Amino acid sequence: xxxxxxxxxxxxxxxxxxxxxxxxxxxxxxxxxxxxxxxxxxxxxxxxxxxxxxxxxxxxxxxxxxxxxxxxxxxxxxxxxxxxxxxxxxxxxxxxxxxxxxxxxxxxxxxxxxxxxxxxxxxxxxxxxxxxxxxxxxxxxxxxxxxxxxxxxxxxxxxxxxxxxxxxxxxxxxxxxxxxxxxxxxxxxxxxxxxxxxxxxxxxxxxxxxxxxxxxxxxxxxxxxxxxxxxxxxxxxxxxxxxxxxxxxxxxxxxxxxxxxxxxx
Amino acid sequence: xxxxxxxxxxxxxxxxxxxxxxxxxxxxxxxxxxxxxxxxxxxxxxxxxxxxxxxxxxxxxxxxxxxxxxxxxxxxxxxxxxxxxxxxxxxxxxxxxxxxxxxxxxxxxxxxxxxxxxxxxxxxxxxxxxxxxxxxxxxxxxxxxxxxxxxxxxxxxxxxxxxxxxxxxxxxxxxxxxxxxxxxxxxxxxxxxxxxxxxxxxxxxxxxxxxxxxxxxxxxxxxxxxxxxxxxxxxxxxxxxxxxxxxxxxxxxxxxxxxxxxxxxxxxxxxxxxxxxxxxxxxxxxxxxxx
Numbered sequence: 001x002x003x004x005x006x007x008x009x010x011x012x013x014x015x016x017x018x019x020x021x022x023x024x025x026x027x028x029x030x031x032x033x034x035x036x037x038x039x040x041x042x043x044x045x046x047x048x049x050x051x052x053x054x055x056x057x058x059x060x061x062x063x064x065x066x067x068x069x070x071x072x073x074x075x076x077x078x079x080x081x082x083x084x085x086x087x088x089x090x091x092x093x094x095x096x097x098x099x100x101x102x103x104x105x106x107x108x109x110x111x112x113x114x115x116x117x118x119x120x121x122x123x124x125x126x127x128x129x130x131x132x133x134x135x136x137x138x139x140x141x142x143x144x145x146x147x148x149x150x151x152x153x154x155x156x157x158x159x160x161x162x163x164x165x166x167x168x169x170x171x172x173x174x175x176x177x178x179x180x181x182x183x184x185x186x187x188x189x190x191x192x193x194x195x196x197x198x199x200x201x202x203x204x205x206x207x208x209x210x211x212x213x214x215x216x217x218x219x220x221x222x223x224x225x226x227x228x229x230x231x232x233x234x235x236x237x238x239x240x241x242x243x244x245x246x247x248x249x250x251x252x253x254x255x256x257x258x259x260x261x262x263x264x265x
Numbered sequence: 266x267x268x269x270x271x272x273x274x275x276x277x278x279x280x281x282x283x284x285x286x287x288x289x290x291x292x293x294x295x296x297x298x299x300x301x302x303x304x305x306x307x308x309x310x311x312x313x314x315x316x317x318x319x320x321x322x323x324x325x326x327x328x329x330x331x332x333x334x335x336x337x338x339x340x341x342x343x344x345x346x347x348x349x350x351x352x353x354x355x356x357x358x359x360x361x362x363x364x365x366x367x368x369x370x371x372x373x374x375x376x377x378x379x380x381x382x383x384x385x386x387x388x389x390x391x392x393x394x395x396x397x398x399x400x401x402x403x404x405x406x407x408x409x410x411x412x413x414x415x416x417x418x419x420x421x422x423x424x425x426x427x428x429x430x431x432x433x434x435x436x437x438x439x440x441x442x443x444x445x446x447x448x449x450x451x452x453x454x455x456x457x458x459x460x461x462x463x464x465x466x467x468x469x470x471x472x473x474x475x476x477x478x479x480x481x482x483x484x485x486x487x488x489x490x491x492x493x494x495x496x497x498x499x500x501x502x503x504x505x506x507x508x509x510x511x512x513x514x515x516x517x518x519x520x521x522x523x524x525x526x527x528x529x530x531x532x533x534x535x536x537x538x539x540x541x542x543x544x545x546x547x548x549x550x551x552x553x554x555x556x
Contacts, residue, residue, distance in 0.1 A: 101353065105347055111339075111368055111369060261278070
């Protein structure tokens with residue numbers, strides 16, 4: 001419990017900053033929604049002029065962009081990317097911070113099992129993303145209701161919003177796994193950014209070429225908002241893949257870290 | 266029962282040697298010196314005992330329990346001070362010490378203040394603002410805060426001024442009087458000499474000797490200084506037991522271990538103008554092991 005609380009204290013400010021930025025971004029984009037909606041015709045014409053491949057690649061559905069839920073399906077792509085970066089940074093840094101700060105000796109010579117240390121750290125990271133996601137979802141709903149009087153398809157909207165949470169969990173797990181495998185990661189931000197952007201680009205390319213099998217390589221395609229708009233649900237095989245990847249990453253992290261040698265600073 | 270038993274411990278980092286074959290035992294209440302130059306394997310041995318490293322072969326028990334399998338349980342009664350201490354920047358000294366204290370079953374927060382006072386440590390300062398020596402003091406308090414039964418010190422005196430070193434040794438003696446055993450690794454022999462009951466000498470990953478300080482000095486080791494009337498050569502000193510021989514003109518010095526009579530017989534054959542046979546200091550014995 002003491003490690004968990006200590007970790008929360010360490011990431012408190014950082015998490016708060018992410019939450020404020022995400023909410024500010026949401027508010028800003030939703031304020032643009034009325035303009036989109038009013039100029040729906042112009043927007044559609046403009047988007048129709050985009051090459052088809054590009055539209056598919058970034059996953060916007062032209063007809064949808066005029067409803068608030070449709071608009072959100074397009075906005076959510078970018079927030080999910082931000083959320084993934086935050087989550088991955090957290091996942092990496094809970095472990096790598098001890099190595100780069102050379103505090104692993106201190107922590108691991110306390111009377112606690114390594115597994116307990118790992119669990120406390122993982123729980124702290126999960127707590128941070130859960131708080132972030134909860135506030136992100138709540139604020140999405142709030143922002144959406146302030147910019148439109150029309151009824152919102154709340155079921156679909158919430159599913160869309162919660163994809164943020166599931167991806168955050170997945171990226172915490174990936175980061176955690178990376179932090180356990182690679183002993184010293186000094187530059188957490190560049191690694192988290194390049195990994196998430198790499199996955200995102202795989203998704204874009206897969207979308208542009210319509211290679212559905214490739215979707216499995218990009219976590220961002222596991223929660224496909226365009227498909228969600230059409231079928232009102234995520235594809236089961238993708239959701240299962242997301243869950244499997246998350247669990248596997250965590251199990252690997254434990255497996256590696258419990259056997260790892262902590263070298264002298 | 267021995268407090269520490271290290272049995273043929275071996276640790277390789279990939280292909281690089283950490284330690285080859287280390288065995289020794291420590292009894293309750295003992296201050297045990299662990300000496301050897303950098304790279305001999307002192308830290309590797311200690312880090313394996315602390316379960317930071319996993320042994321390649323061999324094992325170690327502390328309080329009769331396997332040091333890897335029962336690491337968390339053992340750690341309740343072990344205090345560890347590494348040669349370089351690192352703590353979470355941004356925390357104040359008092360926060361760090363309370364965080365450390367929160368891990369132990371024993372409530373030891375009451376000991377923070379008197380220990381900090383003894384070492385002249387400002388509890389309100391941030392860790393980032395501390396000098397190397399002051400960080401070390403935090404390390405000392407942290408290591409003995411929970412009154413451990415075994416204190417493991419890995420080259421602990423670096424960065425402490427002589428006055429602080431003395432206070433630190435006083436604190437260690439106090440803990441020792443209360444029953445704590447101390448494993449003191451160092452390459453500075455004078456401090457081992459001052460504090461320890463027994464020493465293990467480690468060389469290239471192997472223990473070459475374990476003995477009491479007194480025995481090491483008295484173990485037949487003699488330092489012999491000669492002045493001959495005419496310049497002599499190394500070939501004149503072939504007697505078994507002679508080591509570290511230096512011949513400079515008519516000045517000869519060497520370390521000798523063996524029968525004194527045979528030594529005197531050899532010496533009597535030489536034409537000497539002066540002779541001194543003295544107890545070598547620990548440093549010289551130590552160097553002898555490393556030739």
